[in-house]
Ligand SMILES: Nc1ncnc2c1ncn2[C@@H]1O[C@H](COP(=O)(O)OP(=O)(O)O)[C@@H](O)[C@H]1O
């Protein structure tokens with residue numbers, strides 16, 4: 001039985017320099033490490049992207065002329081330009097552009113850890129826009145009520161805007177995480193590890209077709225898992241909807257990722 | 260005591276300045292239930308929002324117990340706002356917090372936390388008659404219940420003043436009465452001064468002691484409810500107090516139209532609502548209508564106002580009515 005399946009796999013994916021059996025042996029050695037590298041670089045990149053992007057998104061909303069804590073126009077314009085600029089640079093080019101930065105911060109510009117830097121650089125403006133979008137959904141009337149009650153701007157941000165937007169923020173987080181996961185796969189180009197590198201360096205460059213498919217399928221499965229998890233959590237924590245009304249939810253925010 | 264002195268508010272808009280309030284002066288004494296009535300767009304919300312400076316007046320003074328809010332710094336203003344509560348037409352509850360947590364919110368921001376806040380919130384739930392809704396979320400409540408929670412929240416900071424901006428306008432008549440009764444009760448028992456903004460005279464009749472009539476950003480008249488209701492001195496006042504009266508003032512009839520009723524509601528409501536909704540007075544020149552089973556059939560000749568804009572408004576309104584058709588009469592000789 002096992003032999004039969006192996007024969008089919010060889011017929012489908014073999015024919016290159018390596019047999020499917022050799023590829024499986026390679027996967028057994030490496031696969032867990034690759035999954036781990038994908039996950040931790042994604043988690044770290046997402047974390048840092050939010051460390052920068054979350055406050056930035058809050059500022060983009062709160063600092064507006066009719067926001068809860070208006071900031072000088074030139075500052076707001078500068079922030080918007082920076083965000084737009086970073087969002088318009090294609091990721092592959094951004095990876096090259098931040099090489100000097102990685103050298104300064106980490107002493108190296110290659111490897112899995114170094115690949116986190118361009119991911120963060122690409123993702124934080126995206127995160128800022130996602131956060132901005134979530135906060136803009138907040139009900140003006142509620143903000144006004146909070147203001148009338150004598151909330152300080154900080155109290156409005158931390159006790160009203162952010163908690164009220166939590167379900168939407170979680171949906172945004174899911175989008176960001178998944179986008180960063182898939183862009184992380186590109187970082188193989190600068191020596192990053194993970195499933196992306198497995199697919200590109202082994203699967204594609206070394207013609208190990210079986211490995212290529214395994215890596216891609218795993219990426220797809222990971223995305224599905226996180227999407228479902230995020231969707232479930234967001235719905236779970238949303239107190240505006242009753243179980244029955246769940247089906248008529250608002251559409252998710254924009255999903256166009258980093259370029 | 261709330262004293263508004265020569266308040267004006269101008270909104271700069273794309274097509275010029277919009278004078279939402281012009282030289283508004285009124286005094287609300289402690290313990291009053293003060294109604295501010297006017298038609299939609301009269302500037303009522305803008306005015307009430309000037310009382311807690313959600314809207315900063317372009318000119319004039321807002322004095323609360325003698326202290327000028329416009330002259331206050333940020334910190335002092337925030338402190339003063341904590342003694343002025345507000346409830347809204349759309350309730351504006353925090354949707355991700357339970358009712359209890361909504362009620363503790365004003366205490367939380369003022370630094371009262373934990374068991375003390377919780378105890379007070381439970382008391383307030385009792386006051387508004389919803390002792391079993393502590394752990395419910397606003398989305399699970401009816402409109403009337405949401406407004407009760409909003410009232411409980413408004414009381415949590417022990418305010419001196421309660422501002423109500425169309426607080427019952429989203430509610431059905433029975434719920435409206437219940438909520439008004441609750442507000443009246445709060446006014447009596449706790450001595451809280453209440454300012455009620457509404458476009459419905461019935462609300463004023465129900466709970467107010469004093470009333471101001473606002474029209475196009477001007478205060479037309481003020482006084483006790485009895486005074487103003489028994490003898491409205493201004494046209495704006497009469498329009499609000501007697502909305503159902505058919506306008507008989509003679510208007511120059513520049514153009515005349517004939518309208519035909521094809522079995523809709525009878526004609527008085529149409530003419531009256533024309534006056535109320537559009538502020539346009541038409542002149543009934545002749546009518547031949549019959550009511551059959553409460554439905555109107557027949558025709559009526561109407562003289563439109565001379566002002567073309569007004570006339571156009573009236574025509575548009577009539578055209579939008581179901582079961583009414585309209586034609587122009589070119590050769591009318593009165
Ligand atoms: N922020 C604003 N900017 C421009 N115009 C406004 C603004 N708020 C209110 N207005 C205008 O001021 C007038 C009075 O509005 P409002 O006070 O809401 O009336 P009411 O509550 O009596 O219906 C309206 O013509 C409205 O369009």
Ligand SMILES: [Mg+2]
Pocket residue numbers: 303304305425
């Ligand atoms: Mg209003």
